Amino acid sequence: MKKIILILLFLLQTVLFAQSAVWKIQKEDDVIYLGGTIHLLRSKDYPLPKEYEMAYKNSHTIYFETNLKKLEDPNLQKEMISAMVLKKGKKLSTVLSTKTYNALKKHAQSRGVDILHFENFKPAMIILTLTVIELKNMGIDAQGVDSFYFKKALNDNKQLGQLESVESHINYLSTMGEGNENNLVIQSLKDLKKSKKYFSRIISAWKNGSIGALNRLFVTDMKKNTPKLYQSLLVERNNNWMPILESLFGNEKTEFILVGAAHLVGQHGLLQQLKREGYTVQKYK
Secondary structure, eight states: OOOHHHHHHTTSSOOBOOTTOEEEEEETTEEEEEEEEBSOOOGGGOSOOHHHHHHHHTOSEEEESSOHHHHTOHHHHHHHHHHTBOOTTOOHHHHSOHHHHHHHHHHHHHTTOOGGGGTTBOHHHHHHHHHHHHHHHTTOOSOOHHHHHHHHHHHTTOEEEESSOHHHHHHHHHTTTTTOHHHHHHHHHHHHHTHHHHHHHHHHHHHTTOHHHHHIIIIIHHHHHOHHHHIIIIIHHHHHHHHHHHHTTTSSOOEEEEEEGGGTSSTTSHHHHHHHTTOEEEEOO
């Protein structure tokens, strides 16, 4: 399986932009905008593409995957950490096989991380930590698009919306890889070594506006090799979000929805689902 690191990053609340990653969804004269994001950003990626700003200015309400303001609450962050703690009697060294644990320990040491500090946590916790370190080393550490537009919307008194509760958001993150922890760690370690190449391909796909390439980069391997993860992280959430998106039609307001890129593409992606429901879907220019 490829791209497990990128899958994890879909749940982090910073974003990497992509040119022409905004779609105009239309039903008769009613319009919403759907913007694809990847959840980390580099300083050199600013200023953002004009399509984002155009969609933002034309919209009354800005929707995010979840409540970003609530995510900043220290108490909620404590809840997030608590959700990552293993059940009583379990340890990271016992959840993972000896071979997998030693491979994780070796990589963590190479990044200055003491694996013993994560002994009481689920594997996803240390994988996320190592991912953040890797991305910072790549210069991916600037304010993301979600944070950028969240702050901008507050200053402009725009209405805010969310597609799922923070509690659901945390649950998707904390339960990731459950029952298949060794595979999660093994594939993550492989992907960490190739993270620069992954991001290069993704940026190229966005610049070319290639839905096919994005599907291959994000969805294909995940669907084939980790069908349960694909079902929970993408299909289930997309299906939960579709009624919300459809409910935005038929009012006098225009909405701009920002979601992770993987939610847009593929057979179960939001773009295909909207097309099947009879909406007109086209790139916003």
